[in-house]
Amino acid sequence: MASEGRTDSRGTRxxxxxxxxxxxxPTGPQNAITDVTGVRVGHATLHDDSCDIHSGVTAVVHxxxxxxxxxxxxxxxxxxxxxxxxTTQIAELGxxxxxxxxxxxxxxxxxxxxxxxxxxxxxxxxxxSVNPVVGEVNDSWLSPGGDRPIGAAQVFQAxxxxxxxxxxxxxxxxxxxxxxxxxxxxxxSSSRQIRLRGRTHTLGVLVQANMSGELxxxxxxxTPHALGLPAAGPxxxxxxxxxxxxxxxxxxxGELCRIARRxxxxxxxxxxxxxxxxxxxxxxxxxxxxxxxxxSPSDLDTAxxxxxxxxxxxxxxxxxxxxxxxxxxGRTAYALPHEAINGERA
Numbered sequence: 001m002a003s004e005g006r007t008d009s010r011g012t013r014x015x016x017x018x019x020x021x022x023x024x025x026p027t028g029p030q031n032a033i034t035d036v037t038g039v040r041v042g043h044a045t046l047h048d049d050s051c052d053i054h055s056g057v058t059a060v061v062h063x064x065x066x067x068x069x070x071x072x073x074x075x076x077x078x079x080x081x082x083x084x085x086x087t088t089q090i091a092e093l094g095x096x097x098x099x100x101x102x103x104x105x106x107x108x109x110x111x112x113x114x115x116x117x118x119x120x121x122x123x124x125x126x127x128x129s130v131n132p133v134v135g136e137v138n139d140s141w142l143s144p145g146g147d148r149p150i151g152a153a154q155v156f157q158a159x160x161x162x163x164x165x166x167x168x169x170x171x172x173x174x175x176x177x178x179x180x181x182x183x184x185x186x187x188x189s190s191s192r193q194i195r196l197r198g199r200t201h202t203l204g205v206l207v208q209a210n211m212s213g214e215l216x217x218x219x220x221x222x223t224p225h226a227l228g229l230p231a232a233g234p235x236x237x238x239x240x241x242x243x244x245x246x247x248x249x250x251x252x253x254g255e256l257c258r259i260a261r262r263x264x265x266x267x268x269x270x271x272x273x274x275x276x277x278x279x280x281x282x283x284x285x286x287x288x289x290x291x292x293x294x295x296s297p298s299d300l301d302t303a304x305x306x307x308x309x310x311x312x313x314x315x316x317x318x319x320x321x322x323x324x325x326x327x328x329x330g331r332t333a334y335a336l337p338h339e340a341i342n343g344e345r346a
Contacts, residue, residue, distance in 0.1 A: 013320060013338060014031070014169075014317055014320065014321075015313050015316035015317045015320055016031075016313065018320065018338060018341045019217060019218060019316065019341065022190070022309045022310070022312055022313040022316075023192075023305065023306075023308075023309030025192040025193065025194060025302075025305065025306055025309060026192070026193045027190065027191050027192060027193070028191035028192070028193055028202050028204065030165070030166045030167075030191070031189075031190050031191055031313075032166050032167040032189040032190065032191055032204060032206075033060070033167060033189050033190075033191060033204030033205060033206040033244065033246050034163070034164045034165065034166055034167055034189075034204065035191040035202050035204050036191070036202045036203070036204040036246040036247065036248050036287060037202070037248055037287065038062050038063055038064070038164070038248075038287050039060065039061070039062055039164065039204065039246045039287065040060075040061045040062070040162035040163055040164040041058065041059065041060055041061070041162055041163065041164075041167045041168075041189075041206065042058070042059045042061070042157075042158045042159060042160070042161035042162030042163065042173075043056060043057070043058050043059075043158055043161070043168055043172045043173030043174075043187070044056055044057050044150075044153075044154035044155070044157035044158040044161070044173060045171070045172050045173055045176050046149055046150070046154065046176065047171075047176065047325075048145075048149075049328065051145035052142075052143065052144050052145035052327045052328055052329075053143045053145055053149050054139065054142045054143050054171070054176045054177040054325055055103070055104045055107065055139055055143045055149050055150060055176050055177045056103070056104075056150065056154065056158075056172065056173040056174055056175070056176040056177075057101055057102065057103040057107070057111055057150050057154050057155055057158045057173055057174055058101065058102040058103075058158060058172070058173030058174040058175065058187060058206075058208065059099050059100070059101050059102075059155075059158040059159045059161075059162050059173075060099060060100040060101075060102075060162075060206060060244055060246075061099040061159060061162040062099070062246075062285075062287060064287070065096065065097060065098055065099055066099065066119070066122055069097075069289075070095040070096060070097040071095065071096050071097075071285045071286065071287060071289065072094055072095060072251060072252070072253060072256060072285060072286050072288075072289055073090050073094060073095055073096040073253070073256055073283065073284065073285040073286075074090075074094065074251075074253055074254070074255070074256025074257035074258070074259060074260045074283075074284045074285075075087055075090045075091055075257060075260055075281070075282070075283055075284075076257060076260040076261040076263070076264055076281070076282040076283075077279075077280070077281055077282075078264035078265075078267075078274060078280035078281070078282065079274050079275075079276075079278055079279060079280045080279060081240070081276065081277055081278060081279045082105075082135075082136065082137075082240040082278070082279015082280075082281065083105065083108045083134075083135070083136050083279065084133070084134070084135045084136075084242065084279070084281050084283070085108065085109075085112050085132055085133060085134045085135075086098075086131040086132055086133040086134070089131045090131075090133070090283070093253075094252075094253025094254075094256070094257075095253075096131075096133050096283075096285055097130060097131055098115060098119060098130060098131065098132050098133050099115065099133075099159060099162075100133045100134075100135070100244060100283065101115055101132075101133070101134045101135070101155065101158070101159075101174075102134075102135050102136065102137075102173065102174030102175075102208045102242055103134065103135075103136050103150050103174050104136055104137065104138070104139045104140075104143065104149075104150060104174070104177060105136045105137070105138045105139070105140070105240075106140075106147070106148045107136070107148050107149065107150035107151075108134050108135075108136045109134075110148055110150060110151055110152075110155075111134050111150055111155050112132040112134045113152075114151065114152035114155035114156065115132045115134065115155060115159075116130055116132055117152065118155065118156055118159050133283070135174075135208065135240075135242035135281060135283070136174075136240060136242075136279075137174065137175075137177075137178050137208055137210035137239060137240040137241065137242065138210065138239055138240055139176070139177025139178055139210065140177075141177070141179060141232075141233055141234045141331075141333075142176075142177035142178075142179065142325055142327065142331075142333055143177045144327070158173060167187065167189040167206065168187070169186065169187055169188055169189065169317050169318060169321035170186045170187065170318065170321030170322040170323060171184065171186045171321075171322050171323055171325065172186060172187055173187055174187065174208050175187035175188075175208055175209065175210070175318065175322075177325075178208065178209055178210035178239075178318075178322075179210060179232040179233035179239070179333050180209040180210055180211050180213075180233075180239070180241070180315065180318065180319065181211070181212070181213050181214060181215040181270070181271050181272070181315075181319070182214070182215065182223055182224040182231040182232055182233065183215070183224065183232050183319055183322070183333070183334060183335060183336040184232050184319075184322040184323065184324060184325055184333040184334060184335045184336075185209040185210060185315070185318045185319050185322050186208075186209065186318050186321065186322045187206065187207070187208060187209075187318055187321075188206070188207045188209055188313075188314035188315050188316070188317040188318030188319075188321070189204070189205060189206045189207070189314050189317065190204070190205050190309075190310040190311075190313040190314045190317065191203065191204040191205065191310060192204075192306035192309060192310050194302050194303060194306050195299075195302065196249045196295060196299045196302065196303065197249070197292065197293070197295070197296075197299060199249075201247065201248050201249040202247070202248050203245065203246070203247045203248075203303065203306045203307065203310065204245070204246045204247075204310070205243065205244065205245050205246075205263065205307065205310040205311050205314050206243075206244045206246075206314065207241065207242070207243050207244075207311060207314040207315055207318060208240075208241065208242045208243075209241055209314075209315045209318040209319070210239040210240055210241055211239045211240070211241040211267065211272045211273075211274075211275075211278050211280070212233065212239055212272075212273055212275050212278065213271040213272045213273035213275075214271045214273070215270065215271045215319070215336070216269070216270055216271040217270070217316060217341060220341070220342060221271075222336070222340055222341075224334065227337060227340055229334045230332065230334070232332070232333035232334060233333070239275075239277070239278045239279075240278055240279035240280070240281075241267055241272065241278065241279075241280050241281070242279075242281045242283070243260075243263035243264060243266070243267065243281065243282045243283070243311055243314075244263075244283050244284070244285075245259055245260060245263050245282065245283070245284035245285070245307055245310075246284075246285060246286075246287065247259070247284065247285070247286045247287070247303070248286065248287050248288060249286060249288060249292075250286060250288045250289070250290050250291065250292035251286045251288075251292075251295065252294065255294070255295055255300070255303075256284045256285065256286065257284075258300065258304075259282075259284040259303055259304070259307055260282035260283055260284040261282060262282070262303075262304045262307040262308055262311075263282030263283075263284065263307050263311055264280050264281070264282040265308065266307060266308040266309075266310070266311025266312055267280065267311060267315065269308060269311070269312045270311075270312050270315045270316065319335075319336045320336060320338065322335045322336070323335050
């Protein structure tokens with residue numbers, strides 16, 4: 001059930017190879033959320049042409065969470081027309097206590113249930129309460145044949161395969177059926193190295209890109225119509241986009257909420273229109289729980305800039321890594337043609 005089928009293949013080139021740098025801050029070694037020490041990412045992907053299913057699940061894992069500890073976190077809801085389980089506890093306590101999973105809309109609750117099972121099997125002691133964090137995008141336009149296709153097997157695969165040596169991009173995991181800005185999209189990631197409190201830290205972003213709007217890349221506005229292509233995605237503006245931000249610097253819950261807010265703002269840079277039918281979520285967390293002085297205004301500005309730049313680049317990477325998907329009824333989600341990009345940025 002994991003075959004490529006009517007999914008085209010093409011050489012993957014990352015956004016900065018075609019467009020140059022996104023901002024002035026340096027990236028981490030792999031330019032991915034896994035540049036933040038201890039953060040790992042895994043995917044389980046379903047491409048089944050026999051019944052038109054293109055879906056999956058993506059897992060973002062940190063060892064301290066798997067071990068039963070929580071991580072400080074912050075949440076921002078740009079538009080709440082979506083599902084992100086566990087939000088009230090995150091907002092109340094400023095902590096996440098499970099890996100973060102990203103999947104398709106109707107699979108959300110099966111994924112949350114399987115996540116609890118996976119954690120129970122690894123718990124040092126029995127627990128009676130846990131707050132599973134699962135986000136989603138509506139991938140039904142490319143998975144019309146799927147009735148909640150993601151189950152425990154895919155969740156366990158994504159969690160068990162999570163690695164810290166980079167992130168597979170495009171039509172994978174929770175991004176397998178995603179469309180954004182009129183093109184096939186999926187998972188994107190980027191990172192930045194920043195100076196906070198006089199020390200160098202890493203900030204990483206992962207985006208599950210699936211939103212309406214008009215693509216803006218530097219000084220270009222690119223639409224499927226201008227390229228002679230049909231737009232990918234539903235005619236009505238539906239979707240959702242989840243942005244995760246990881247940081248290895250101590251931050252308060254309030255600071256993390258402000259960072260999460262910029263994650264959603266960053267989607268606007270590349271053309272998201274935050275439609276009525278979209279759930280736009282930013283969730284940030286830090287791998288450090290030590291107490292530290294509040295970030296200075298200058299440090300906050302640096303973190304905000306890093307998030308905005310990394311989100312813009314992550315969505316561009318998701319679009320450029322994605323491949324065209326064709327359904328049996330002729331419906332096609334075309335990938336963004338690399339030759340449509342002029343390589344110039346404003």
